[in-house]
Amino acid sequence: MIELCQVSKSFDQLKVLDHLSFKIPKGKILCILGPSGCGKTTILQIVAGLLPIDEGQILKKESIQSSYIFQEPRLLPWKTVRENIDFVLPASTHYLEEKISFYLQKTGLQGYEHYYPYQLSGGMKQRVALVRAFVYEHQLLLMDEPFQALDIKTRNILFNQTHLLWEETKNTIVFVTHQIEEALLLGDEILVLSEKPTKVKEKLEIHIPRLQRKIDAPILQDIYKKVMYSF
Numbered sequence: 001m002i003e004l005c006q007v008s009k010s011f012d013q014l015k016v017l018d019h020l021s022f023k024i025p026k027g028k029i030l031c032i033l034g035p036s037g038c039g040k041t042t043i044l045q046i047v048a049g050l051l052p053i054d055e056g057q058i059l060k061k062e063s064i065q066s067s068y069i070f071q072e073p074r075l076l077p078w079k080t081v082r083e084n085i086d087f088v089l090p091a092s093t094h095y096l097e098e099k100i101s102f103y104l105q106k107t108g109l110q111g112y113e114h115y116y117p118y119q120l121s122g123g124m125k126q127r128v129a130l131v132r133a134f135v136y137e138h139q140l141l142l143m144d145e146p147f148q149a150l151d152i153k154t155r156n157i158l159f160n161q162t163h164l165l166w167e168e169t170k171n172t173i174v175f176v177t178h179q180i181e182e183a184l185l186l187g188d189e190i191l192v193l194s195e196k197p198t199k200v201k202e203k204l205e206i207h208i209p210r211l212q213r214k215i216d217a218p219i220l221q222d223i224y225k226k227v228m229y230s231f
């Protein structure tokens, strides 16, 4: 679907990405793990077309609509929860009503539609950003540590929702996380990145159907170890 070929990116004198190459396979979930500051957010911004590259190529076969869950919620402070969701959607959202209320309910935000961001906790803001990204029509979903501000219960609910959303749409997802377990349970492929200047250190594929994965299964534990040792 998208291929990064020999992509390099520096910020002033700081070389972040160093001839980085990998593919984002269509209809699959690609998880990216790597040390803090190695350039994961930079990669997502490049894929979303928000940041230019210095060298290399981004190959896309078709025009792709992407939905982006940023590392921070990025809500408009003068808009309510519902207005922040509607803001990214087409003018008329009546056909999306069911979907919006489904995800508001799943994220525990029902009843908070009229709240402004300053009236929400950090995790609630992140959940609004998740609803907004889920309901926006997309073929590619970019998720930058989307569950980091959430408690375990909400994290599990939204993790499962991401999973179900994928089952329903089979859209492509790029999922950045620091949690190896999340990558093992969700990813078709896992990319482990090096320290800066960043290259791909390890690429692992998981062929077990997502619904059958158990984190303590020996095969996933072996992959867990490979990821740990490659850090």
Ligand SMILES: Nc1ncnc2c1ncn2[C@@H]1O[C@H](COP(=O)(O)OP(=O)(O)OP(=O)(O)O)[C@@H](O)[C@H]1O
Residues within 6 Å of the ligand: 011, 014, 016, 034, 035, 036, 037, 038, 039, 040, 041, 042, 043, 071
């Ligand atoms: N706009 C910018 N200007 C200057 N330097 C930047 C900019 N954006 C990112 N960087 C630098 O690029 C490097 C990679 O940053 P990035 O945010 O992509 O890392 P990351 O892998 O997402 O880290 P984390 O896991 O902590 O979120 C960092 O050293 C950061 O200081």
Ligand SMILES: [Mg+2]
Residues within 6 Å of the ligand: 040, 041, 042, 071, 144
């Ligand atoms: Mg980041």
